[in-house]
Amino acid sequence: MHLNPYSREVQFAMSMAAEAVLVEQEPTRYEALIRVSQAIGVHRDPAELFQVLSNELRSVVKFDSIGVVQYDEAGNEMAWHLAEKCKEMRDRPCHELPQEETIPWWVYQHQQALVIPCVDRETRFPRALDPIRTCGIRSGCAFPLTTVHRRLGVLFLGSEETEAYSDEDISFLSLVAGQIALAIDDALNFEASRKAQEQLKLLLDLTNSVVSTLDLRELLRNISANLRRVMQCDFVGVGLPDAGNGTHLRLYAVDFPESKGFIREESLIPIEGSPPGTAFRTGEPYVATIRDVAQMTPDSPPSAEGFTVGCVVPLVSRGRIHGVLNLARREENAFSPDEVRF
DSSP: OOOOTTHHHHHHHHHHHHHHHHHHHOHHHHHHHHHHHHHHHHOOSHHHHHHHHHHHHTTTSOOSEEEEEEEOTTSOEEEEEEOTTOHHHHHSSSTTSOGGGSHHHHHHHHTOOEEESOGGGOOSSHHHHHHHHHTTOOEEEEEEEEOSSOEEEEEEEEESSTTOOOHHHHHHHHHHHHHHHHHHHHHHHHHHHHHHHHHHHHHHHHHHHHHHOOOHHHHHHHHHHHHHHHHTOSEEEEEEEOTTOSSEEEEEEEEOTTOOSSSOTTOEEESTTSHHHHHHHHOSOEEEEHHHHHHHSTTOHHHHHTOOEEEEEEEEETTEEEEEEEEEESSSOOOOHHHHHO
16 A cells, blocks of 8 residues: 555644644643653553553543553454453453454444443443443443554543543544554554564574584574574474484474473474474464463473463475474463564
8 A cells, every 4th residue: 555655744733733623622631632642752661651641641531441452454452451440351351252243343443433321221242341331331432543554453441420421522532542543653663673673683693603603503502592582482492303203303402591391402392283293294384372282282391381372483495394493482472473474
């Protein structure tokens, strides 16, 4: 899609024009919007950003629950932030519901603000509203977070009062949503640039390692250590076919500083019924959660080490599969398609 090089400036100018109207009508809210704009412009960390947002908005808009849902470019849910008021909604936000039945997904798909004056009278989203009622929320509103470049997510607020949000509230919060979207877009661009620089440095480091290191195991250890740092993993290991039999892979080189001792070099991995074996046999990357691994091999070493997500990439050269590269994280941060391609 071709983007006008001035599209971002146009969006900002329109936002400022709307703010100029707002200052005539609601000077206190305008001051709050300025503070929000300044705050979100200096915070890169999402947790800090949304905490500041909550604090600033609370002085000018009444709410008992506030949250932001981020989506990736494919529309997959990435993260929830804040979701104050109800711990259950924050920890497990609608995971049991099909995505298309959730309120954030409706707003994200339709790119329209959604206002629910009274939860008890609302007939849409029946299953999604049940946990909201349980948390004591009686009315709410949600706004798309969108820039001219991409759709990013949804901002939502809820109140224990019915009909808590006036037309003026909705207009003001729409401006806030626009500012948040610009801040998230900037943060994503900054992060993408940082990752690209780190990946370039990694490739240069790997090239230097290959040139300067003659010992294969030491070379693979160096590569694993560099990959673990750049990919922000807890474990990286290279598995090669075991010379003694054709049924197992052997962990030939491992970088795992905080190992509990369940996974170490020379460990054998069965080719049948394991994610590394699947990647080795098929020649395709294998991305999995620990639940997937547990179904294949209960009481497996990855479970004992506390891994939650993993990725296995086949090592292919000149049409032959020589082994596999294994990566794992203890934090629930799934490997993205971009990471797998890299």
